[in-house]
Amino acid sequence: MEPIREIEGRAIPFGAKNVDTDVIIPAHWLKTITREGLGRGAFETIRKDPANIFDSERYKNAPILIAGDNFGCGSSREHAAWALLDMGIHAVIAPSFSDIFSGNAFKNGILTVVLPQEQVDRLLEVAESEDIAIDLDSQTVTTPFQDRFTFEIDPFRKHCLIEGLDEVGLTMARGQAISAYEAKAGQQLPFLSGRRAA
Amino acid sequence: MAETSRTLYEKIWDAHVVERQEDGTCLIYIDRHLVHEVTSPQAFESLRSAGRTVRRPDLTLAVPDHNLPTTARRDATGQRIPIADRESAQQLAALETNAPAFGIRYIGDADLEQGIVHVVGPEQGFSLPGATIVCGDSHTAAHGGLGALAFGIGTSEVEHVLATQTLLLKQSKTMEVRVEGQLGPGVTPKDVVLHVIGTIGTAGGTGHVIEFCGNVFEEMSVEGRITVCNMAIEGGARAGLIAPDDKTFSYVKGRPMAPTGDDWDKALAWWKTLRTDPGAKFDKSVHIDAADIEPTVTWGTSPEDTVAIGGVVPDPSSFADPSKQKAARASLEYMGLEPGMRMTDVAVENVFIGSCTNSRIEDLRAAAEVVRGRTKAANVKWAIVVPGSGLVKQQAEAEGLDKIFIEAGLEWREPGCSACLAMNPDKVPAGERCASTSNRNFVGRQGPGARTHLLSPAMAAAAAVTGRLTDVREL
Numbered sequence: 001m002e003p004i005r006e007i008e009g010r011a012i013p014f015g016a017k018n019v020d021t022d023v024i025i026p027a028h029w030l031k032t033i034t035r036e037g038l039g040r041g042a043f044e045t046i047r048k049d050p051a052n053i054f055d056s057e058r059y060k061n062a063p064i065l066i067a068g069d070n071f072g073c074g075s076s077r078e079h080a081a082w083a084l085l086d087m088g089i090h091a092v093i094a095p096s097f098s099d100i101f102s103g104n105a106f107k108n109g110i111l112t113v114v115l116p117q118e119q120v121d122r123l124l125e126v127a128e129s130e131d132i133a134i135d136l137d138s139q140t141v142t143t144p145f146q147d148r149f150t151f152e153i154d155p156f157r158k159h160c161l162i163e164g165l166d167e168v169g170l171t172m173a174r175g176q177a178i179s180a181y182e183a184k185a186g187q188q189l190p191f192l193s194g195r196r197a198a
Numbered sequence: 199m200a201e202t203s204r205t206l207y208e209k210i211w212d213a214h215v216v217e218r219q220e221d222g223t224c225l226i227y228i229d230r231h232l233v234h235e236v237t238s239p240q241a242f243e244s245l246r247s248a249g250r251t252v253r254r255p256d257l258t259l260a261v262p263d264h265n266l267p268t269t270a271r272r273d274a275t276g277q278r279i280p281i282a283d284r285e286s287a288q289q290l291a292a293l294e295t296n297a298p299a300f301g302i303r304y305i306g307d308a309d310l311e312q313g314i315v316h317v318v319g320p321e322q323g324f325s326l327p328g329a330t331i332v333c334g335d336s337h338t339a340a341h342g343g344l345g346a347l348a349f350g351i352g353t354s355e356v357e358h359v360l361a362t363q364t365l366l367l368k369q370s371k372t373m374e375v376r377v378e379g380q381l382g383p384g385v386t387p388k389d390v391v392l393h394v395i396g397t398i399g400t401a402g403g404t405g406h407v408i409e410f411c412g413n414v415f416e417e418m419s420v421e422g423r424i425t426v427c428n429m430a431i432e433g434g435a436r437a438g439l440i441a442p443d444d445k446t447f448s449y450v451k452g453r454p455m456a457p458t459g460d461d462w463d464k465a466l467a468w469w470k471t472l473r474t475d476p477g478a479k480f481d482k483s484v485h486i487d488a489a490d491i492e493p494t495v496t497w498g499t500s501p502e503d504t505v506a507i508g509g510v511v512p513d514p515s516s517f518a519d520p521s522k523q524k525a526a527r528a529s530l531e532y533m534g535l536e537p538g539m540r541m542t543d544v545a546v547e548n549v550f551i552g553s554c555t556n557s558r559i560e561d562l563r564a565a566a567e568v569v570r571g572r573t574k575a576a577n578v579k580w581a582i583v584v585p586g587s588g589l590v591k592q593q594a595e596a597e598g599l600d601k602i603f604i605e606a607g608l609e610w611r612e613p614g615c616s617a618c619l620a621m622n623p624d625k626v627p628a629g630e631r632c633a634s635t636s637n638r639n640f641v642g643r644q645g646p647g648a649r650t651h652l653l654s655p656a657m658a659a660a661a662a663v664t665g666r667l668t669d670v671r672e673l
Contacts, residue, residue, distance in 0.1 A: 173362060180216075
């Protein structure tokens, strides 16, 4: 995973509420067996309209997406995060995210920034013409007009994002603790996780 | 912690903590991992490239379901019938190769036990009360109907579970959805959960695990509870739970992978403690009167867009929230509906009875009961019944349900996810409407331009014979 600290640039002022992962990447794109190339399918239905915001010259190569409440609801498909990453998005700002999507985004090095609706509304307005900057160290979103919004982030997630840590590797290093749990559960809950000879 | 009153969710959580970090993040042990072909190839590839193995192949079960066509899979000589879509075939082949390569039990496309992962898990006794169960599929919440803590995960988490049998998680908040009173005739578990989602909204349970409480769920069959928990995710909750009881225990007992002997006794003793303690606090509570629930359908493109079958398409300007007004206008345009139109005047060209929400034997019985002695309406072009597994199919055929459907003009298919999502040949054509027992009415979910109305199996069957959305109580 690529470490992230600062993300600055154009932000797509999308703003829509309850955007589900079927909208972010329709099911027929899920037949791939790799993570690459899904940017072409991102927001496919919306992009059928030639005047859509995602293909606008103004937001070309924007690293930030601004959305409405409950972004990424629905299907657990991580393809939604891969598609955003493949279209160059490294951060999404919204008033709220679905639980599964924010986890998937984090695991792919996409920062999800939760801000109150009125601050998101302000950023939607600014993004029409100006760049937006996100600084993960100080947990702030700033604009050229000196708007400065702070956001919360889980300290563990922040650490992993800044260091670009591989969570699987981190957990594998806890192998002894996992074995100890299995030994204990094997006594207490043998029907769940007990190891038995085949 | 153990001394205080705890909710069912907290009890299961506490029993699975491997380690707790200072910031509250916990390493949680995963007891059961279901794997299907869509969300696993990249996880297996990552394991392979890092030289990692699967920690507990014995706690992992692989079943193909999303891409499989629901037509015959073997010809008369037992040869595999090729899959027309090259990418689907490739994804299915990847699972068929990856599972044995990593020592995981694989139920094949033509095995009697094959089916939708969320039907297979409970049916095989793989899913158990009190277990932590995950799958790279958001409808994993279904297994909560057995009193398991079950939730969907992304592919990176699939890889994490394969490699470590654990997940790093923050404990969720708890939400109680209590439905009490007497359900009216014709009101099924699907109507209950659609009504709940209509009440709390698609983000109502975000950050929470829902426990469904009250006499309505106590009196509900285990299969009905699975239907309810299946759609917890449509209310934003990653998991839904219903406390296990004697009905649950007799449902589980004797299933192929269920515990036996001493293990069964130990299991039962623990399972009986899995109830929310009196005095335990939920972070959020919603109370619903069962008498307020009618047979329910959706009118829009979000599962929260529900209305009683006797109701009308709402006027977007009737919503207080301006963004909901905007969303409703877009929904109505997509759905081709006008405000004020009666739901029972909505004609359908397609009917789909199936999916992990409603493809178990009780669902098929309920649908067959309505269809029996009737015929498909002339305007219904396509009506399919897709059992959730080979075993459900076998049971239905033993009861003669297949004949009832076929005689009425409905198609009887092989098990799989089918028309719930447009990944296999079962799709709804653009601009056409489908009365569907599945779980999502999202834009394009059943095919580009397809218009979905979610409803119960009995209501879908009623739509098949009348050609329009119909109050099943009037048939």
